[in-house]
Amino acid sequence: MTQQSQYDFDTVLERHDSTSxxxxxxxxxxxxxxxxxxxxxxxxxxxxxAPEIVDALVNAASHDVFGYDYATDDYYDAFIGWMKRRHHCIVDRDWVSLSDGVMPAINTALRAVTHPGDKVIIQRPVYYPFTFAAERNGLTILDNELVLDEAAGHYSIDFDDLEAKAADPRCTAMILCNPHNPVGRVWTAEELTRIGDICLKHGVYVLCDEIHADFAHPGHEVTLFGNLGSKYADILFEFTAPTKTFNLAGLLCSNAIIRNADLKRRFDVAAENIGGLTVSHFGMVACQAAYNHAxxxxxxxxxxxxxxxxxxxxxxxxxxxxxxxxxxxxxxxxxxxxxxxxxxxxxxxxxxxxxxxxxxxxxxxxxxxxxxxxxxxxxxxxxxxxxxxxxxxxxxxxxxxx
Ligand SMILES: Cc1ncc(COP(=O)(O)O)c(C=O)c1O
Structure with a gap:
C-alpha cells in the first residue's frame, strides 16, 4: 500500500488453489x-x-436467514443513488428488473423481442458470449464489424453498414457493448445517437450492455444510452451490474433498466418462462454495500x-x-x-x-x-x-x- 492509499491493490494473491x-x-x-x-x-x-462489502457479507452470514427474498427499498435506493451520482442518470424503480447476470438478462431480452430465424447485429471483435446468445436463441448474426483506423489505432463504427444491416426486415435487435469489450471504445453521445436513430428508424431493439460503464479513462466520459433522452425508450434495454466494478462476479447480480412498461413486461414474462431471474441474497447484500459504501x-x-x-x-x-x-x-x-x-x-x-x-x-x-x-x-x-x-x-x- 502506498502512503495515500486506503486500500490494498498491491498484494499479489495466491489463487492457484481457489475456485477461480x-x-x-x-x-x-x-x-x-x-x-x-x-x-x-x-x-x-x-x-x-472492498472491505466495506466484505463486512456487509460477514454481517449477513452471521445474522440473516436465507429464505426467499425480495429486493427492498434500500436495495433500489442504493442502485438508483449510484446511477444518479456516478452517471447523472435518473432511474425509476419501476423500470428495474433483477437478474443474476448481464448475460442471462441479454439472453432473456432476446427471447422477449426476437423469434428464431430473426437476425441480430453485433459489432466484432466483441465479447464472445454475444455470439453464443444469438446462436443459442436461433438468431442469425449480422456483424457490423468495427473499423480499425490503422494509422490512428482507433476503432470506429461503419454507420453505412449498420444502416444497411438494420434495414434488413429480419433484423430485430442489436447487442451493443458500451463501453466496448475488448477494443476499449467509450462510445460518444454522438455515436450512440446515430445508432439509436438508425435502430429507431428500422424498428430494431437496442440491447445495451453497460457492465463496463463505471470504467472510463481520463479524458473520456461514458454516456449511458438511457441518458440520450426518452426518444429511444421504446426500443431500449440497458444492462448494468456492480459485478465488474467491484469484482463480485461470483455473487451473481445485475440490474436491467427498461423504461417502456410494455417492453419491461415482455422481459419479465420471458424471465418467468425460464423460471424467473433474480439476485441472490448475498448478491443483493454485496450490491447494496458496494453502491452505498465502496x-x-x-x-x-x-x-x-x-x-x-x-x-x-x-x-x-x-x-x-x-x-x-x-x-x-x-x-x-x-x-x-x-x-x-x-x-x-x-x-x-x-x-x-x-x-x-x-x-x-x-x-x-x-x-x-x-x-x-x-x-x-x-x-x-x-x-x-x-x-x-x-x-x-x-x-x-x-x-x-x-
Ligand atoms: C461486456 C460484458 N458483458 C457481460 C459480461 C458478463 O456479465 P455477467 O457475469 O453479469 O453475466 C462481461 C464479463 O466479462 C462483459 O465483459
Whole structure:
C-alpha cells in the first residue's frame, strides 16, 4: 500500500488453489507443470473486494436467514443513488428488473423481442458470449464489424453498414457493448445517437450492455444510452451490474433498466418462462454495500488502472511488433500483435503460453477481426502485470536469437 492509499491493490494473491476459472483453466489445459503461467484473461480482478462489502457479507452470514427474498427499498435506493451520482442518470424503480447476470438478462431480452430465424447485429471483435446468445436463441448474426483506423489505432463504427444491416426486415435487435469489450471504445453521445436513430428508424431493439460503464479513462466520459433522452425508450434495454466494478462476479447480480412498461413486461414474462431471474441474497447484500459504501475503493482502483495502462503503453512503445490500442474505458487492454509475425494465431497463442508463460484472451475469440490481437486484463497488482510484460519481452528476445 502506498502512503495515500486506503486500500490494498498491491498484494499479489495466491489463487492457484481457489475456485477461480481464470487460474484453473491453465492447469486444465497445460497440466500440473503450469503453475508459473500467469493468466490476465477472464474479466475478473486479482484484487480482494472492498472491505466495506466484505463486512456487509460477514454481517449477513452471521445474522440473516436465507429464505426467499425480495429486493427492498434500500436495495433500489442504493442502485438508483449510484446511477444518479456516478452517471447523472435518473432511474425509476419501476423500470428495474433483477437478474443474476448481464448475460442471462441479454439472453432473456432476446427471447422477449426476437423469434428464431430473426437476425441480430453485433459489432466484432466483441465479447464472445454475444455470439453464443444469438446462436443459442436461433438468431442469425449480422456483424457490423468495427473499423480499425490503422494509422490512428482507433476503432470506429461503419454507420453505412449498420444502416444497411438494420434495414434488413429480419433484423430485430442489436447487442451493443458500451463501453466496448475488448477494443476499449467509450462510445460518444454522438455515436450512440446515430445508432439509436438508425435502430429507431428500422424498428430494431437496442440491447445495451453497460457492465463496463463505471470504467472510463481520463479524458473520456461514458454516456449511458438511457441518458440520450426518452426518444429511444421504446426500443431500449440497458444492462448494468456492480459485478465488474467491484469484482463480485461470483455473487451473481445485475440490474436491467427498461423504461417502456410494455417492453419491461415482455422481459419479465420471458424471465418467468425460464423460471424467473433474480439476485441472490448475498448478491443483493454485496450490491447494496458496494453502491452505498465502496465508492472510494473504486476511485482508488481507477488510479491503479491508469498506472497499469501506462505500463502497457511503455511496453508497447518499446517492443517491436506490438501496439496498444489506447483504451478509453473498461479494465482491459487490446494489444495489436500482428507485427510479431506469427504464422498462425495458434502459433502466437502457443508462444505466449509455453514460452512467455502468460495466458491472455486471444483476439480470435472475439471474431476473426481479432486475429493476432490479445486482450489483457489490467485489473491486477502492477507487480503482476510487470512480471507478465517482462516474461513476454524475455521470450521475444529468446525467439529473436533462435
Ligand atoms: C461486456 C460484458 N458483458 C457481460 C459480461 C458478463 O456479465 P455477467 O457475469 O453479469 O453475466 C462481461 C464479463 O466479462 C462483459 O465483459
Amino acid at each position: 476459472i481464470k487460474w484453473h483453466m491453465i492447469e486444465e489445459a497445460m497440466g500440473p507443470d503450469s503453475k508459473d503461467v500467469i493468466p490476465l484473461s477472464v474479466a475478473d480482478m486479482e484484487f480482494k473486494p 465508492e472510494a475503493w473504486l476511485d482508488e482502483l481507477l488510479t491503479v488502472l491508469e498506472r497499469n495502462v501506462a505500463l502497457v503503453r511503455e511496453f508497447a512503445a518499446r517492443v517491436d511488433g506490438i501496439r496498444l490500442i489506447e483504451p478509453e474505458g473498461t479494465y482491459l487492454a487490446w494489444l495489436d500483435c500482428r507485427g510479431l509475425g506469427f504464422a498462425s494465431v495458434d502459433a502466437q497463442r502457443e508462444f505466449l503460453r509455453t514460452k512467455a508463460r502468460v495466458w491472455f484472451d486471444e483476439g480470435s475469440l472475439f471474431g476473426h477481426s481479432g486475429d493476432f490481437f490479445e486482450r489483457i486484463n489490467l485489473a491486477c497488482p502492477t507487480a503482476l502485470l510487470q512480471r507478465v510484460l517482462n516474461n513476454i519481452e524475455q521470450a521475444l528476445a529468446a525467439r529473436q536469437h533462435n
